[in-house]
Amino acid sequence: MVHKFVFMSYKEKHTDSLKVNEPAMIYGLSGSSNLFYNLLGGSKSLTPSNDFDIINLARQGFSKKTLLSLANKISITLQELANIIHISERTLQRYDDDAIIKTEYAEKAVELARLYTRGEEVFGSLDKFKLWAKYPNFVFNGEAPISLLDTSAGFDMVFKELGRIEHGIFA
Secondary structure: OOOOOOOOOHHHHOOHHHOOOOOOOOOOOOOOHHHHHHHOOOOHHHOOOOHHHHHHHHHHOOEHHHHHHHHHHOOOOHHHHHHHHOOOHHHHHHOOOOOEOOHHHHHHHHHHHHHHHHHHHHHOOHHHHHHHHHOOEHHHOOEOHHHHOOOHHHHHHHHHHHHHHHOOOOO
16 A cells, blocks of 8 residues: 655645634724723723733733722722632732732733623623622522632633623523
């Protein structure tokens, strides 16, 4: 039995017909990147233009002042913020205002900002989304969406439910 191998260069194998053209929007941030960076401190230097910018924001970390500002803007208590980012409330209080909080806490802060930005897009108002997030929901076994945000699976569930609401699919 004879096997014949054909070697093709990369250019020959991949033609333009195989290209996928992505929309010019950023998933989860379309049209609302202003809200996203406002939630994380309002600095123009925080304006994400793509998903890699968001990753870099999380890796750089945020100051305690930025985290507290985020909590204030999305109307959650210090205790709720501490539960979501997995830090004790007392430890969070001990940080200086300008101290950079660890990356794993910053990552949760970025997820919160992404979620609230998405919620504002779906509900048309940040205030409406904040109310929805605080009230128990049948879809979440009677729990409020905000109570699920201490896990990545909880974030996923809330994001998915926002997608269903956006498309008119109700439980």
